[in-house]
Amino acid sequence: MTSKFKNTIGSRFILLLPLILLFVSVFNEFDFNYLNYKYFSFNFPFILIFYWSLKRSESLGYGFIFIAGLFNDVVMGFPLCVSSLAYLTVSLVATYIKNMTVNTRITTDWFTFFVAIFFSNLIFFILLINFSEVAINLTEISYNTFFTLIFFPFFWFLFTYYNSIITSGKNV
Amino acid sequence: MATSRDDFVIAIRSAFLKKGNKQRFSLIGLIFFSIGLLIISKINLPVTNYLNVALNEIVYRSSFIVSIPEKKIQDLNLRIKNHYNTYNDYLKVKEELKSLKSQKYETEFLKSENDRLKKTIDEYIYNSEELVAKVLIDKKSPFLKSIIVNKGSKDKVKLGMAVLDGNYLVGKIVEVNYSTSRVLLVSDLNSKIPVGIEPGNIQSILSGTGKQNGKIEYLESEIIINDKSVVYTSGSGGLFKAGIPVGIYHKKTEENYEIVQFFSKLSQLTFVKLVSFEEGEN
Numbered sequence: 037m038t039s040k041f042k043n044t045i046g047s048r049f050i051l052l053l054p055l056i057l058l059f060v061s062v063f064n065e066f067d068f069n070y071l072n073y074k075y076f077s078f079n080f081p082f083i084l085i086f087y088w089s090l091k092r093s094e095s096l097g098y099g100f101i102f103i104a105g106l107f108n109d110v111v112m113g114f115p116l117c118v119s120s121l122a123y124l125t126v127s128l129v130a131t132y133i134k135n136m137t138v139n140t141r142i143t144t145d146w147f148t149f150f151v152a153i154f155f156s157n158l159i160f161f162i163l164l165i166n167f168s169e170v171a172i173n174l175t176e177i178s179y180n181t182f183f184t185l186i187f188f189p190f191f192w193f194l195f196t197y198y199n200s201i202i203t204s205g206k207n208v
Numbered sequence: 209m210a211t212s213r214d215d216f217v218i219a220i221r222s223a224f225l226k227k228g229n230k231q232r233f234s235l236i237g238l239i240f241f242s243i244g245l246l247i248i249s250k251i252n253l254p255v256t257n258y259l260n261v262a263l264n265e266i267v268y269r270s271s272f273i274v275s276i277p278e279k280k281i282q283d284l285n286l287r288i289k290n291h292y293n294t295y296n297d298y299l300k301v302k303e304e305l306k307s308l309k310s311q312k313y314e315t316e317f318l319k320s321e322n323d324r325l326k327k328t329i330d331e332y333i334y335n336s337e338e339l340v341a342k343v344l345i346d347k348k349s350p351f352l353k354s355i356i357v358n359k360g361s362k363d364k365v366k367l368g369m370a371v372l373d374g375n376y377l378v379g380k381i382v383e384v385n386y387s388t389s390r391v392l393l394v395s396d397l398n399s400k401i402p403v404g405i406e407p408g409n410i411q412s413i414l415s416g417t418g419k420q421n422g423k424i425e426y427l428e429s430e431i432i433i434n435d436k437s438v439v440y441t442s443g444s445g446g447l448f449k450a451g452i453p454v455g456i457y458h459k460k461t462e463e464n465y466e467i468v469q470f471f472s473k474l475s476q477l478t479f480v481k482l483v484s485f486e487e488g489e490n
Binding site (some may be wrong): 116128169 | 234235238239241242243245246249250256259260263264267268270271274275278345352354383390397398417418
C-alpha cells in the first residue's frame with residue numbers, strides 16, 4: 037500500500053475536507069449568531085482559502101474558489117462575483133507568497149494574511165460601492181476583519197496538523 | 209535591484225498565469241471572467257437575470273439544508289436558556305395577561321369606532337392578502353440583515369410586500385425568485401420606513417442601524433418624542449397600511465441615547481406573514 041489514505045471513501049473525504057469546509061462555510065456562513073455576542077463574527081473562508089492556497093494549492097482549485105464566491109454572493113445578497121473576486125485576491129496573494137518564499141513560519145504567514153485580507157477587503161468595498169447600493173456598517177466590518185486576523189493562528193495550527201496527517205499518509 | 213524586480217515579475221506572472229498542480233483554470237482567466245460577469249449583471253440583461261434566479265433557487269435550498277446542524281445547535285441553546293428562564297417568564301406573562309385582558313375590550317370598541325369614522329370621512333379601508341412563509345435562511349451577516357423565505361413568484365409574492373411576525377412589522381420583500389424570496393429586515397442599514405409615533409402622531413422615517421434596533425431620522429429638531437412612545441407605520445408612500453406596530457422608542461437624554469426597540473425578535477424568526485395591502489372600497 038502506497039498510502040494509508042488510498043481508495044476508500046473515508047480517505048477521499050479527508051483529502052476533500054478543505055473543499056467541503058469551504059462550501060459548508062459559504063452556505064452556512066459560520067456566523068455563530070446563536071451565541072449573540074455583539075460584533076462577533078469572522079470570515080472563515082478567507083482563512084481557509086489563504087492557508088490552503090499557500091500550503092497545498094491542489095486542495096482548493098481556483099474554479100471551486102470562484103464558485104464558492106458566487107454562492108456566497110447569492111446567500112448574502114450581493115451582486116454576482118463580488119465575493120469571487122475577493123476570494124481570488126486572497127488566493128492570488130497566497131500564490132504570490134508561495135512563489136516568492138521557500139520556508140514560511142506562522143509569523144510570516146500571519147503578516148501576509150493581513151496583506152491578503154487588506155487587498156481583498158479593499159477590492160470588496162470598491163466593487164460593492166460601485167456595483168450595488170448596499171450600505172455597509174464599517175464598525176462591524178472592522179470587527180469582522182479583526183476577528184478573522186485574530187483567529188488565523190488558531191486555524192493555522194489546526195490546518196498544519198491536518199496537513200501533516202495527509203502528507204504523512206501519502207508518504208507511507 | 210534589477211534581480212529583485214525580476215523576481216517580483218516572475219512571481220506575480222506565475223501566480224496569475226500558471227495553472228499549477230491539478231488546477232484547471234488560471235487565476236487571471238477567472239478574475240477577468242468575474243469582472244465580465246459583474247459588468248454584465250450591472251447592465252441587467254435578461255440572461256443574467258435568469259442566471260441569478262436559477263442560482264438563487266439552488267443556493268437558497270442548499271444553504272437551508274447545510275444550515276440544519278447549526279439551526280439545531282441554535283435551537284438547543286435557546287431551549288436551555290428558555291428552560292432556565294421559565295419561572296420568571298411565567299410571572300411576567302401572567303402579569304401581562306392580566307393587563308391585556310382589561311385592554312382587549314377597549315381595543316375592540318376603538319377598532320369598530322375607527323372603522324365607522326373612516327367611512328364617515330371617506331378614507332380608504334385596506335384589504336389585505338396574507339401568506340404564511342417559512343424562514344429558510346437567517347444569516348446575521350455584518351453586511352446585510354435579511355432572511356430568505358420559502359414563498360416566491362409562484363405563490364404571487366410581489367416586491368415591497370410587508371413581512372409581519374404576528375402583528376408586528378419585521379421587513380419587506382426586496383427580491384422575488386420562483387419559489388423563494390428575500391426579506392430585508394427593518395434592522396438593516398438600507399431599510400427606511402415611514403412611521404408615525406404615538407402619542408402625538410409625529411411623522412418620521414425609521415431607519416435600521418445594522419444591529420437589533422432602529423433609529424428615528426429626518427425629524428425636525430424642535431419636535432420632542434417621549435420615552436416609550438410606540439412606533440407604527442404611517443402608511444405614507446402607500447406601500448404599507450398605516451398602524452402596523454413596529455417598536456418602542458427609548459430615550460435617555462443625559463446619555464444622548466435614542467433607539468427604537470423592535471417588538472419582534474428578529475434573530476428568532478421561524479414563520480412570517482407576507483402581506484400585501486390594497487385600497488378597498490370605503
